[in-house]
Amino acid sequence: MKDRKFGKEEVDVAVVGLGAAGSVLLCDLAEAGLRVVGIEAGPFWDPQNDFASDELHAKTLAWNDTRLSTGQDPLQLGSNNSGRGVGGGTVHFTGVFYRFHPSDFKVRTLDGVAEDWPISYADLEPFYAKIEQDIKVSGPREFPWGAFHGPYPYPEREPISGNAQVFRKGCEALGIKSTVAPLAILSAPYAGRPPCTNRGFCNQGCMPNAKFSTLIHHIPRALKAGAEVLSDCMATRILVNKGGLVTGVEFNHNGRNYQQKAKIVVLSAFVIETPRLLLNSACSQFPDGLANSSGLVGKYIMPHSGHDVYARFEEEIRLYKGTPVLAVSQDFYETDQSRGFVRGYSLNAHGSRPVGLARLAALNAGIWGKQLRELMLEWNHYARITLVGEVLPALSNCVTLSDEKDEYGLPRAQVSFSYGENDRKLIAHGIEKCKEILTAAGGQPALVIPDSAHLMGGCRMGNDPQTSVVNRFCQSHDIPNLYICDASVFVTSGGANPTETVMAIASRTAGHIASLA
Amino acid sequence: MYPGYNVLDLQDEWDPHTREIVNRRLGPFTFKLLSPWEQAMIKAVAEHLICDGREEILEWVAFHVDEQLAKPFGEAQRKPGVPPQKELVRRGLKALDLWAKKHFSEAFLKLDASRQLQLISSFQQGSFHKDTGWETDVQKEFFKKVLGLVTEAYYSHPWVWSEIGYGGPAYPRGYVRIELGITDPWEPRRVGTNEGS
Secondary structure: OOOOOOOOOEEEEEEEOOOHHHHHHHHHHHHOOOOEEEEOOOOOOOHHHHOOOOOOHHHHHOOOOOEEEEOOOOOOOHHHOOOOOOOHHHHOOOOEOOOOOHHHHEHHHHHOOOOEOOOOHHHHHHHHHHHHHHHOOEOOOOOOOOOOOOOOOEOOOOOOOHHHHHHHHHHHHHOOOOEEOOEOEOOOOEOOEOOOOOOOOHHHOOOOOOEOOOOOOHHHHHHHOOOEEEOOOEEEEEEEOOOOOEEEEEEEEOOEEEEEEEEEEEEOOHHHHHHHHHHHOOOOOOOOOOOOOOOOOOEEEEEEEOOEEEEEOOOOOOOOOOOOEEEEEOOOOOOEHHHOEOOOEEEEEEOOOHHHHHHHHHHHHOOOOHHHHHHHHOHHHEEEEEEEEOOOOOOOOEEEEEEEEOOOOOEEEEEEOOOOHHHHHHHHHHHHHHHHHHHHOOOEEEEEEOOEEEEEEEOOEOOOOOOOOEOOOOEEOOOOOEEEOOHHHOOOOOOOOOHHHHHHHHHHHHHHHHHHO | OOOOOOHHHHHHHEOHHHHHHHHHHHOOOOOOOOOHHHHHHHHHHHHHHHOOOOHHHHHHHHHHHHHHHHOOOOOOEEOOOOOOHHHHHHHHHHHHHHHHHHHHOOOHHHOOHHHHHHHHHHHHHOOOOHHHOOOHHHHHHHHHHHHHHHHHHHOOOHHHHHHHOOOOOOOEOOOOOOOOOEEOOOOOOOOOOOEEO
16 A cells, blocks of 8 residues: 555545445545545456456456345346446446436335335436536437436437337337437547447446446546545445544455545445445444444345346347447336336346346246257347336345355355335236337247346435434434445335436535535 | 358457457366366266357366356355355266266266256256255256356357357447448348348
């Protein structure tokens, strides 16, 4: 740890985890003039030399530390829903950039399930708008769903892939509205970055830098504004004084422990590592873990149901070409009582590469041997739609500490997940709708591969300290100078890719922290 | 099939990092962990899982398994009660051989293809002989672990990319013609189907 900028100082804010949320916080706080340090477990990626156009190689971009995964529907972790390294998951996300709908924030009021968020759509609206403008989101002139109807800062992507064309054709035949996807991917040059070249490797790390990540946008801005980034530094403990306030972060770099003192600590380590760090930081003042007087740290975690529906077409579709998601529909997003379940989902026309398709067909659909070989020899004839389905929160879906230790001697996380009845009905409806769309486009539904995507919850926000972990500004109820700001504060999952909402919450929290200074 | 298409012919268009990664899959391979017998077992099992017996490809598949099991970092997720992947796979291969000897009085590697397939399927079901002391869940996890590693390796081999008509790494070139029915001039084409440019 040579050449430390703030090594001996107490900084204003230490941020743990530099993914979608932490990088936005680091950038906004540094630009507000605060002295900030970001502590990231993984490497500081260089896209040109560290990324490759290869699915196997891309596994290195994920958080691969072993977690114990259990429940009736054990979650696949790693590259399915996490990132490791500066930029976190934004390095390998598909770039689909949805706002949540106003209804997402008041599910209890509207549907009588889950809980309302302590914030509304209106609280996040200015931050959604700011972020879209900051990173030049491309999207349709008119977006027909939710509260924001466009236009987006940059024009929609054109052309769209064969898979997206088929999706839109099927939707049109059935009277379902569809649009080109809103994307954090450039449709025209910006800040020295080129528009997308349609190579399709968004999930493997964008090499031309056409796709936004916090690695290439917020981190350079944060550094320019004076922030310090510590990469390859695994936070192992949050330090607490006798008065019950946090004083900094202990982290491990190359096998040695160090401490960073800070007036405020923000945890942005995502849905599993954030609760794990809070629980692993238990001390005499907080024997059940930090910020855990409610007992809800690690509870109510939610993925999205992410089932893939494939149909075979006479003509070639070629799933590998183009940005993976170029067309979407949110026609089934809001509750419709006639369907027999509450809440809803987005449908994303979703491209694929050979390993992604074959591996999930084998592991999640039990297709192997001759059957898999024959499927893959014809894979250019398949189109795919992916569900992004809301999953309702349940207390039993949670992150806890296991008896197994990792290389730092810390208990590994155990993650338990099972779908509920509403979730299963929603999935069945979504699958049927995908089949109808693909059939209407001239395809033959052939294969449904169960899958999940994203993670949310585990340290939910709320007004009542007894039923939530943080308040409406992501400040922990128990420890005033400890903030938790990432997807773990989500109260419900929504039915849309969550990254834009994660970033909007982070920007709002940064504004709040800066206003205190 | 895509006659005349070889994705490796396009490699001058790839960035150097990707080119190096893909070419490494053609060998030669230096194994770090698995014994020659374990390598032979992985290849024998893999041949059934991927339905392809080409030695060069099986060698790469076994090497990938070796590399993944030898690496020091984690395996993303594991079910409680299931051993870490290195132990799971190595013990599983031994158990498979033991089961072959009990059931068919012959080493797994000496069995004909249909008997090997029968044993592998019993692992998938978790109906493997109880005498070997393996719980149903652990058998299934062994099968899934090997299936995942073998499948991801196989569909990362450039010969397989050529056969299934995958354009492969496309950086820095990218694609210009991404819509239905059209292809860039260098892309794989089935004879007499789609029109180029």
